[in-house]
Amino acid sequence: MQSRRPTLRQLELLQALERHKSISLVAQQLHISQPSVSIQLKQLKELVGLPIYQQYGKTVTLTDAGKELLKCANEVFTSFHNLNVALDDLKNLSAGSLKLCVVSTAKYVLPLLLGAFCKKHPKVDVDLKVGNRKEVKERLEANEDDFYFFSQLPTNIEVKKTPFLTNELVVIAPANHELNLQEQVSLARLSHYPFIMREAGSGTRRTIEEFCQERGVTLNEKMTIESNEAIKYAVASGLGLSILSRHTLDYGDVPGLVKLNVKEFPICNQWYLVQRKDRQQSLIAKAFESFMKEQGLSILEKSVADKR
Numbered sequence: 001m002q003s004r005r006p007t008l009r010q011l012e013l014l015q016a017l018e019r020h021k022s023i024s025l026v027a028q029q030l031h032i033s034q035p036s037v038s039i040q041l042k043q044l045k046e047l048v049g050l051p052i053y054q055q056y057g058k059t060v061t062l063t064d065a066g067k068e069l070l071k072c073a074n075e076v077f078t079s080f081h082n083l084n085v086a087l088d089d090l091k092n093l094s095a096g097s098l099k100l101c102v103v104s105t106a107k108y109v110l111p112l113l114l115g116a117f118c119k120k121h122p123k124v125d126v127d128l129k130v131g132n133r134k135e136v137k138e139r140l141e142a143n144e145d146d147f148y149f150f151s152q153l154p155t156n157i158e159v160k161k162t163p164f165l166t167n168e169l170v171v172i173a174p175a176n177h178e179l180n181l182q183e184q185v186s187l188a189r190l191s192h193y194p195f196i197m198r199e200a201g202s203g204t205r206r207t208i209e210e211f212c213q214e215r216g217v218t219l220n221e222k223m224t225i226e227s228n229e230a231i232k233y234a235v236a237s238g239l240g241l242s243i244l245s246r247h248t249l250d251y252g253d254v255p256g257l258v259k260l261n262v263k264e265f266p267i268c269n270q271w272y273l274v275q276r277k278d279r280q281q282s283l284i285a286k287a288f289e290s291f292m293k294e295q296g297l298s299i300l301e302k303s304v305a306d307k308r
Contacts, residue, residue, distance in 0.1 A: 010044045011073035013037055014052070014062075015142055018070055021059050044069070078143045082280035096284050101129040101139045102149035103203055105228060105245045106271065109165070109300055110149065116299050117291050124284055132226070134201030140276065146285040148274040152203050161272040162293065165300065168246040168266035169207060170259045174238050177258070185262045187217045194222035194240035196231050208243050211267050232257060243267075 016026040023041070027034040045052050052066035062070060088096060102110055107130050114126055129139065136150050140157060153161060171190065179185050179193070197219070198205040212219060222240050225231045232254040235242050246266065249257065273292055275281070281289070 004047060006044055006047060006069070006072075007040075008076070010040050011069070011076060013040050014044065014066065014069055015073050015077070017041070017053060017060060018062055018066075019138055019142065021061065023060060074141070074143055078278060081143075085280045085282045088282060096123075096282060097125045097127055098147075098282075098284050098288055099127045099129075099145040100147050100149070101131070101136050101145040103133055103136055103151075104130050105167070105204060105248060106130075106149045108228075108245075108247050108250070113292065113296050113299060116295065117288060120291070121284070121287060132199065132201045133203035133206065140274070143276050143279055146275065146279070146282070147288065149271060150203060150274065151269045151271050152206060153272065153274060158277040159274050160277055161274050162289075163270050164273045164292065164296065165271045167269050167271050169204065169243050169269075170246050170249070170266045171241060171243050171262045172232070172235055172249065172257050173241050173260050174236055175256050175258045177238075177241075177260075179241075179260050180258050183261065185260055187215060187263060190241070190262055191217055191219055193220060195219045196223045196225055196234050196240045196242045197221050198228075198231070199224055199226045202226075204243070204245065207267060207269055215264070229254070 013026060013030070016030055017023065020026050020029060023037050024034055027037045030037075041052065048065055048069065050065040051063050052069060053060050053062050055061075100110070100114075110128065114128070118124060118126065127145075129145065131139070133150055133152060136148055137154055139145055140148050140154065140159070149164070151167060153159060171185075173179055179189075197208070208219075223234065225234060228244055228248045231242050231244060232248065234240065236254055236256040241260075246259070249259065273289070275285075275289075
């Protein structure tokens, strides 16, 4: 690389390009013109002396040179974050921001916890991002948030993980479904009915696929929907069965759904409170971690008991 260095803006655009896989989406998300994005990325390419991305149809992916630049970008912005944390701690600030990123299923439980936390820390601003496992993993790789909430952790990143909550996947059906009359349903019989599944990239879908593969079962996938809420309404309308987290039922309000008693269900996995080891914790992040460990589970248990 020449002696001239990439600008912070160029590195920010590269991070966004990796995240959105589209120059037009980068421009849209960062509120700048598409030609400006293209010019900045072209200048970055000329600075490196190698192509930094390639395009297949509408999808943009980083080249090896682009991936090396991305590592640099992530390290630079992590350093800036750690500097801000150190300066804030020196000022002993009681206010600031807390950045969280959670899988979409966890959005049913996080608001309850955040409500209680923010009552104790009213000056804290919370930035909560919700996505599927693939999207949360990408944000973890870019080190964009203080904490992440999901299961099936990546193995290529050093993280600190705290087991927090058991996530049970259950089979749901409309209340008037014929299988609801059965004392127990076998996996073989279940495979004859149409299913509504989460999208590729979803942790729920990945867990289900691994479960079925281990048992030699193939589900009859009729429809793919990205939203848990939309899936519940589709099931209640009789469009098919589905497998969702029990928490989507405990904290949701869609009527006319039942959990079927299916052999080998529920599928259980663990949700973790995750943070990167190389991200320095602010005073606020430390307070949130302590709150989650000391009070989080009891708050959720009380909420479920109150609903019942």
